Amino acid sequence: MEMEIIQHKVIQYRYQIVVAGLGSIIMAFFLYAAPRLVSYFWPLLASTTVLLVAIIAFGGHSQSQLASTQAHGEKAGEGLLDYVANSRAVAEHHHHAYAAEQPHKFE
Structure with missing residues (x-):
């Protein structure tokens, strides 16, 4: 059983x-x-191991350095977004101007 x-x-x-x-x-x-x-x-x-210890020992960031780096990164990101938005607006303007110049062909 x-x-x-x-x-x-x-x-x-x-x-x-x-x-x-x-x-x-x-x-x-x-x-x-x-x-x-x-x-x-x-x-x-x-x-x-030696390389990682050296990076940690000599490359440590304080909180103030880290905060300023983050603020700078946010400003750089805003500039990049403005650039991309401006490029898109310019591309749309050129597209509409080119389309207005070309006659439409229907066959």
């Missing part, structure tokens, strides 16, 4: 059991391979 219940549960959760088994095998492989990969790529990892 108990074996039937266990077999039924195993069949019911067979996909989850397979995924858990494959996940365990993959995790074991990574734990086996990780030291070899880290030892191979350690110069790259070390130089990247």
